[in-house]
Amino acid sequence: xxRELETAGLGVALAAAVEPDAVRAAExxxxxxxxxxxxxxxxxxxxxxxxxxxxxxxxxxxxxxxxALLDAGLDLLVEKPLAATLAEADELVxxxxxxxxxxxxxxxxxxxxxxxxxxxxxxxxxxxEAHRLSVFxxxxxxxxxxxxxxxxxxxxxxxxxxxxxxxxRAVGLPIVSPKxxxxxxxxxxxxxxxxxxxxxxxxxxxxxxxRFFEPRQYVSIDYARRDLLVIRLDGSVPAELAAAIAAGKxxxxxxxxxxxxxxxxxxxxxxxxxxxxxxxxxxRLEMESFLDAxxxxxxxxxxxxxxxxxxALALEIQAAMAAHAERAGxxxxxxxxx
Numbered sequence: 001x002x003r004e005l006e007t008a009g010l011g012v013a014l015a016a017a018v019e020p021d022a023v024r025a026a027e028x029x030x031x032x033x034x035x036x037x038x039x040x041x042x043x044x045x046x047x048x049x050x051x052x053x054x055x056x057x058x059x060x061x062x063x064x065x066x067x068a069l070l071d072a073g074l075d076l077l078v079e080k081p082l083a084a085t086l087a088e089a090d091e092l093v094x095x096x097x098x099x100x101x102x103x104x105x106x107x108x109x110x111x112x113x114x115x116x117x118x119x120x121x122x123x124x125x126x127x128x129e130a131h132r133l134s135v136f137x138x139x140x141x142x143x144x145x146x147x148x149x150x151x152x153x154x155x156x157x158x159x160x161x162x163x164x165x166x167x168x169r170a171v172g173l174p175i176v177s178p179k180x181x182x183x184x185x186x187x188x189x190x191x192x193x194x195x196x197x198x199x200x201x202x203x204x205x206x207x208x209x210x211r212f213f214e215p216r217q218y219v220s221i222d223y224a225r226r227d228l229l230v231i232r233l234d235g236s237v238p239a240e241l242a243a244a245i246a247a248g249k250x251x252x253x254x255x256x257x258x259x260x261x262x263x264x265x266x267x268x269x270x271x272x273x274x275x276x277x278x279x280x281x282x283x284r285l286e287m288e289s290f291l292d293a294x295x296x297x298x299x300x301x302x303x304x305x306x307x308x309x310x311x312a313l314a315l316e317i318q319a320a321m322a323a324h325a326e327r328a329g330x331x332x333x334x335x336x337x338x
Contacts, residue, residue: 001287002054003032012291015050018043040068050074052102052294054287058142063088066103070095075102077290080155081147082307086315089308096304104290104300105307109152110159111285114221114228117277119160123214128157128195130210133203136176144179145172146314146321150199153210154317155302155310160212163191165313170320173330175202185317226280230273 002014017036019025025036037043043050052075055066062083066076070092082105083089096103109115130153146154165187172183182200189195208223220229293300325331 001283004284005287005291010288010291011295015048016043016046040065044068044072052076052291054106055079059147060084060142063092066092067095070099070101070103073099073101075290075294077104077106077287078307079106080108080307081105081143081151081311081314082304083311086308086312089311093304093308102290102293102297102300103304104293104302105304105310106286107152107155107302107307107310108282108286109156109223110302111280111282111289112221112223113226113277113280113282113285114223115156116280116285117228117275118219118221121275122160123217125160125212125214125219126191126193127213128161128193128210129212130157130195130197131207132198132209133200133205133207135204135206136181136202141177141179144318145181145183145199145201146185146317147311149201150183150185150197150317151310151314153197153199154313155306156210157187157195157197158309158313159306161189161191161193161195163189163193165316166190168313168316168320169324170317171324171328172321180318180321183317183321185320187313187317226277228275228277230275232271232273234269234271 002012005012006014014032014034016034017025017028017032018038018040019028019036020038022038025038028034029036035046035048037046053069055062055069055076055078057065057079059079059081062078062081063085066078066083069076076096078092081089083092092103095101130150132149132153134149167188168185170183170185172180175181181202183198185197187195187197206224209221210223211218211220213219216233218231218233220231221227222229289301292298
């Protein structure tokens with residue numbers, strides 16, 4: 001993507017890469033016509049006058065690699081999660097602040113055009129329902145499904161709810177890997193807002209959706225389609241229907257059909273709206289935003305502290321899953337150290 005931005009004349013140049021595997025290093029050097037180093041130390045010793053870097057290594061290596069690059073004065077875009085532990089994340093945040101460097105966690109979904117479109121219009125979300133399902137692939141098995149997939153939705157809900165967490169309940173099971181592959185989580189915030197999360201990397205289909213309810217308003221985001229649906233309720237909505245909607249008992253499709261009328265006229269008090277969403281590819285938008293923060297020396301759209309908070313909630317969920325497994329006698333499902 002950096003080469004694509006360079007070719008587009010956006011004021012960035014892909015200068016080098018680090019790849020310890022000799023075969024992949026040779027392929028990368030040939031493909032991009034850049035020097036490829038075996039280690040970060042070799043890269044920094046080359047004195048290429050680098051300004052910024054992306055860190056896309058296994059999560060357990062985030063802290064070591066990012067620390068070295070921050071200490072050398074580079075601004076960083078670090079793949080999610082920010083680090084493997086909260087202590088490591090706190091050290092990275094403190095180091096970036098001490099060095100005056102940009103440290104942006106790679107929460108890609110924050111740059112989904114549907115999310116960008118709805119964020120400025122938020123009222124007071126009080127109930128969230130997030131589903132992120134994926135078919136199994138052997139990638140990212142160094143972390144469980146919470147740090148692999150669910151963390152995207154944790155970050156967005158934390159940002160939208162804007163309230164400290166009060167309580168976490170969670171259950172998760174390993175299915176095809178040693179770590180949790182499917183998880184269901186309920187989070188209650190101090191504000192009274194409640195969020196339910198389901199994440200699976202062993203599904204037969206790919207689903208990435210978030211819906212939430214605000215006073216008199218329902219919002220549905222389809223991440224994959226980059227689509228946004230808003231249904232508003234006025235005082236003429238029947239009490240039973242309003243209660244069912246508020247409790248999340250009317251699914252998105254049924255609610256949209258009620259609002260649209262499905263040929264019989266819309267249900268009283270419901271109006272359907274599809275706000276304009278500016279098209280864009282999230283990865284490119286994320287990188288452009290990062291580079292803009294580097295140039296302008298401004299706080300990135302996704303801050304290091306937000307990445308740290310998403311990690312903190314993910315780790316709290318992992319602890320809640322472990323406690324549930326202990327209570328339910330599910331330890332036999334888990335391999336040692338999983």
